């Protein structure tokens with residue numbers, strides 16, 4: 001074997017599987033680190049695990065999310081996977097896309113080689129969370145979908161928790177356009193298949209059965225673990241209170257990422 005070919009092979013031994021981490025409620029709450037999470041990521045990496053941050057956030061640029069992680073002490077360049085990146089996999093290079101969402105979607109589409117269009121003559125309408133959504137945007141988007149464009153949502157989260165309380169999520173915006181156009185959307189983010197494909201592409205691993213998805217929301221993170229065929233670790237540091245009935249049944253449970261890390265590392 002030529003040495004130059006070595007990088008084509010990803011060797012994952014049984015004890016160095018990738019760890020997939022949700023961000024909000026696992027690593028941080030509104031960019032404030034959850035106690036022990038920064039150290040836990042470092043311990044996992046020191047033990048040889050690649051830690052990937054898998055988020056349904058499609059509004060921010062990847063660099064912004066990496067910078068926010070760097071500010072709390074986590075170097076994450078190349079390790080942040082967003083629902084915008086997953087949604088872009090559902091678009092072919094050269095296709096015209098009407099974006100009803102944030103800059104994260106525009107970035108992912110441009111990286112994919114798709115054309116971000118401002119008129120309604122498009123192949124795809126892509127919807128994600130944004131704070132400037134209004135009736136006119138809904139009208140143009142629904143028109144395009146009725147004219148034959150595919151309706152793709154980056155995620156279908158109905159709400160997001162914020163320090164100011166619960167706010168409508170990208171899924172609420174998507175539902176409006178779906179109702180107005182009469183078309184069911186294809187959804188990319190956790191727990192759906194496009195996000196799983198993104199993880200497989202990024203890890204280069206085709207069997208993730210030893211891996212662990214750490215999340216706070218069973219209907220998103222737990223089901224995503226099922227989609228990937230990996231283990232699900234439920235933490236109580238986010239939207240789900242300790243003692244709640246959790247479905248799907250987690251393989252591991254812990255107060256937070258630090259506790260899950262202790263279990264994964266056998267300490």
Ligand SMILES: [Mg+2]
Pocket residue numbers: 022023024025026215216217238
């Ligand atoms: Mg979460």
